């Protein structure tokens with residue numbers, strides 16, 4: 484069946500040329516002349532891809548993209564923004580609003596078609612994903628040492644699981660006092676947080692749904708409290724309730740936790756199906772990983788729940804993967820490449836690289852990691868699906 488392409492542009496010439504080109508390529512074409520109509524056609528016609536002009540009557544292209552991303556749940560329609568402006572800010576704005584790619588007018592037909600094909604292949608609906616039961620899997624991310632990249636990996640893995648693998652994902656900022664997610668994802672202190680869950684009269688799925696914040700990438704976020712002194716209101720009693728409710732709503736509950744092995748974090752570890760320990764190849768990290776492995780062993784956490792993730796694996800530290808494995812007497816389960824520029828520029832712009840630069844070496848490395856996570860979930864140890872707390 485021919486893929487349905489929605490063209491949203493108010494210029495009749497552009498409409499005509501695009502319709503002609505796309506039909507020649509065998510696509511079905513739908514045309515909308517303003518943003519509101521474009522949004523409506525997206526919801527009724529379910530196109531396979533959208534070509535979206537920026538300057539549009541009623542709703543502009545950014546607003547249309549943002550509205551679509553807000554409404555989408557498990558699906559993700561690829562959007563190519565057509566812009567007349569060359570400025571980098573415009574491009575960033577488009578990508579932030581939820582576009583997957585952009586083209587500057589006038590563009591060459593061949594370039595348009597190539598980009599469309601690549602996005603259509605990347606976001607092709609995966610068989611078996613529609614109508615399937617949720618995985619309900621809780622994955623905790625823990626840094627063997629501060630600054631090893633735990634937050635970077637948790638955020639980008641969450642985005643990859645959603646955008647590239649079609650999973651429904653919530654990302655929880657478990658660093659309750661000094662959570663970084665608002666900064667990494669450019670969200671203000673006014674956004675709701677886990678504090679709004681624990682101060683509600685009862686904790687249930689409806690409260691959680693009203694508190695999570697939808698990020699433009701399509702993942703949901705349960706943010707940390709806006710100030711450190713309020714973090715203590717979240718206690719160990721709340722954790723199992725929150726996590727069991729989140730399990731019923733998502734395929735993956737990804738939690739970025741801080742270094743303390745306090746009561747709250749121990750409850751998270753209890754509930755987690757898998758525990759990713761993020762490390763780099765240096766002596767103090769190896770020492771800490773050994774201690775963490777020992778401690779979780781004493782606490783009765785099954786060893787197969789623990790996975791080691793070596794970040795910046797190809798950075799020169801004088802210790803290679805083999806050395807690290809023999810020091811730890813166990814294999815490193817996953818590796819993520821070192822790309823300081825990519826990681827830091829994403830951090831400073833508030834747009835994760837998995838969102839804006841999925842095709843970079845770092846993006847591809849993270850995607851491999853996300854695939855491995857998903858494979859373990861599908862084939863390995865079954866998730867412990869407990870009954871939701873009421």
Ligand SMILES: Nc1ncnc2c1ncn2[C@@H]1O[C@H](COP(=O)(O)OP(=O)(O)OP(=O)(O)O)[C@@H](O)[C@H]1O
Nearest residue numbers: 626629630631632633634635820821822823826827
């Ligand atoms: N794969 C990578 N390649 C290069 N730089 C990276 C990589 N991953 C993370 N970084 C950089 O390392 C720094 C620390 O990252 P991040 O804040 O994610 O670490 P963290 O372990 O969560 O730190 P904290 O202990 O403060 O919570 C950031 O500047 C980030 O850009």
Ligand SMILES: [Mg+2]
Nearest residue numbers: 633634658663
């Ligand atoms: Mg962190």
